[in-house]
Amino acid sequence: MNVVITGGSRGIGAEAVRRFSSLGHKVTFLYEKEHEAARAVAAETGAAAICCDVADESAMQQAFSGLQDTDLLITCAGIGYEGLIQDITEQQWDRIFAVNVKGIFHAVKNIVPAMVRRQAGCIITVSSMWGQCGAAMEIPYSATKGAVISMTKALAQELAPSHIRVNCIAPGAVRTDMLNIYTEEVLEAFAEATPLGMLGRTSDIADAMVYLADAEFVTGQVLNVNGGYYI
Numbered sequence: 001m002n003v004v005i006t007g008g009s010r011g012i013g014a015e016a017v018r019r020f021s022s023l024g025h026k027v028t029f030l031y032e033k034e035h036e037a038a039r040a041v042a043a044e045t046g047a048a049a050i051c052c053d054v055a056d057e058s059a060m061q062q063a064f065s066g067l068q069d070t071d072l073l074i075t076c077a078g079i080g081y082e083g084l085i086q087d088i089t090e091q092q093w094d095r096i097f098a099v100n101v102k103g104i105f106h107a108v109k110n111i112v113p114a115m116v117r118r119q120a121g122c123i124i125t126v127s128s129m130w131g132q133c134g135a136a137m138e139i140p141y142s143a144t145k146g147a148v149i150s151m152t153k154a155l156a157q158e159l160a161p162s163h164i165r166v167n168c169i170a171p172g173a174v175r176t177d178m179l180n181i182y183t184e185e186v187l188e189a190f191a192e193a194t195p196l197g198m199l200g201r202t203s204d205i206a207d208a209m210v211y212l213a214d215a216e217f218v219t220g221q222v223l224n225v226n227g228g229y230y231i
Contacts, residue, residue, distance in 0.1 A: 172226025
């Protein structure tokens with residue numbers, strides 16, 4: 001299977017690259033800035049790395065021009081923001097939407113025509129539990145992740161007649177560098193507030209991705225992987 005993963009140089013995306021490569025699939029991943037990390041993931045897994053800003057329409061067209069045989073698209077690219085609503089600049093607001101929402105639009109728009117021609121394909125988006133219940137101090141992030149869920153459900157309905165499945169994973173608090181903005185005390189509070197009493201691991205999200213990639217009768221679903229934090 002040919003797999004393309006956006007945001008594959010770190011965190012959940014890098015774990016997805018490792019997992020699908022270890023299963024024998026041909027993996028290509030996109031990244032924007034983390035050149036050293038991307039080289040390390042590529043060397044470790046044998047996956048191909050493409051430097052590309054998912055918010056850049058022309059760059060995404062060029063990147064996907066050579067990826068038309070993609071069977072599975074996983075959209076992990078995303079950025080966060082923490083701050084009061086009155087402190088967010090319009091530039092910051094636009095950038096997080098450009099990466100977290102428009103980036104998925106660019107990826108899907110460039111890969112779906114080939115999937116439709118083949119009458120086969122699978123797309124997995126990555127949202128967040130904050131896209132379901134919202135988070136104070138993370139309004140733009142919550143808004144983008146809510147948009148990802150709605151986009152996923154709409155795409156699933158639109159693409160199902162072409163035998164293309166579209167599902168979403170909504171992670172809870174997972175130990176990645178996106179959580180580095182929080183103190184250890186805050187992270188411990190997250191774990192204590194989670195019914196399972198722990199933070200998630202990137203491997204937990206990769207497990208869910210493997211399931212959705214193989215689940216031939218599942219589409220339009222949001223799979224919560226959050227330790228019971230939001231049910």
